[in-house]
Amino acid sequence: KAGVTQTPRYLIKTRGQQVTLSCSPISGHRSVSWYQQTPGQGLQFLFEYFSETQRNKGNFPGRFSGRQFSNSRSEMNVSTLELGDSALYLCASSAAGTPDTQYFGPGTRLTVL
Amino acid sequence: GQQVMQIPQYQHVQEGEDFTTYCNSSTTLSNIQWYKQRPGGHPVFLIQLVKSGEVKKQKRLTFQFGEAKKNSSLHITATQTTDVGTYFCAGRPTGSARQLTFGSGTQLTVLP
Numbered sequence: 001k002a003g004v005t006q007t008p009r010y011l012i013k014t015r016g017q018q019v020t021l022s023c024s025p026i027s028g029h030r031s032v033s034w035y036q037q038t039p040g041q042g043l044q045f046l047f048e049y050f051s052e053t054q055r056n057k058g059n060f061p062g063r064f065s066g067r068q069f070s071n072s073r074s075e076m077n078v079s080t081l082e083l084g085d086s087a088l089y090l091c092a093s094s095a096a097g098t099p100d101t102q103y104f105g106p107g108t109r110l111t112v113l
Numbered sequence: 114g115q116q117v118m119q120i121p122q123y124q125h126v127q128e129g130e131d132f133t134t135y136c137n138s139s140t141t142l143s144n145i146q147w148y149k150q151r152p153g154g155h156p157v158f159l160i161q162l163v164k165s166g167e168v169k170k171q172k173r174l175t176f177q178f179g180e181a182k183k184n185s186s187l188h189i190t191a192t193q194t195t196d197v198g199t200y201f202c203a204g205r206p207t208g209s210a211r212q213l214t215f216g217s218g219t220q221l222t223v224l225p
Binding site: 033035042043045048055056058090092098099100101102103104105106107 | 143144146148154155156157158161201203205211212213214215216217218
């Protein structure tokens, strides 16, 4: 099976812009979670989706939003980018029977200038 | 909210020495997972522990889940340079739909 894929892999934006990141889970996985990883803060939970429904949301401002499509692919959007949004954004998918066994994609490295 | 603390934050060992990282949760966990992230890579699932007091081994790695299901440890015997990376624990509180929470990670450096 192909692993989790994320696009784009690298992105450079300027403050105030918005960005959309995409994630395709492992085939058959219906749960997708998003994390922000920075050197100082570790892995911070953003969202968790299952069958197009948001099950959990982390403590991030409303500028961060996400959605999941009927084919389980997911997108996250960050509006009005700030310098502090520079990070590695990781997507992880899991199977319905083992929701806590997460398979991570390679991540999208976002740099905000 | 739930907190998962991991210590130490950094560990440097000489190749061949043992290494242990500890994970402590403020709440009881339904299970705990361990992940390894190599430098420049993404977290990779290592193992899941579910039962109170459970011990699992993977070659030189030994994982333990505490009796109270609030703490866990990962022990590596005779480290090798291939063990370099950051080790994360992750857990979800028992009986709730709250999210999986990752520990802050322990960054292991193995000196040849």
